[in-house]
């Protein structure tokens with residue numbers, strides 16, 4: 001069920017629980033600013049979620065409230081995860097869903113990193129007619 005991205009941060013969301021180690025995740029990267037783990041229902045050969053450690057509902061919330069240090073740390077972590085997986089030369093895709101129209105389901109900012117195979121069109125084409 002897509003979320004309302006304007007609502008306050010809910011510290012009981014599933015990614016908050018993953019950050020606190022209350023539920024398991026398959027870690028691929030961690031640092032002061034970010035945590036990355038494998039998506040439980042991969043949509044590509046490689047599908048990693050990268051989340052900031054701070055409490056931000058969405059990309060909108062993060063870009064409005066996070067400090068420059070948090071933003072720099074998070075963005076650098078996303079790039080590092082891609083490089084660590086040798087994705088730069090073949091290429092990869094980053095995606096952040098925001099709110100209802102974006103189809104965001106978990107109310108803690110996450111960037112999807114997909115790769116490991118050609119990914120096709122960015123968005124499913126609308127049917128004609």
Ligand code: AMP
Pocket residue numbers: 014025038039040041042049096097103104105106
């Ligand atoms: P979004 O629709 O952008 O909010 O994406 C949420 C993503 O979180 C989906 O791709 C889910 O498969 C993934 N997901 C949900 N629960 C877990 C979990 N416990 N561990 C890893 N990925 C999860």
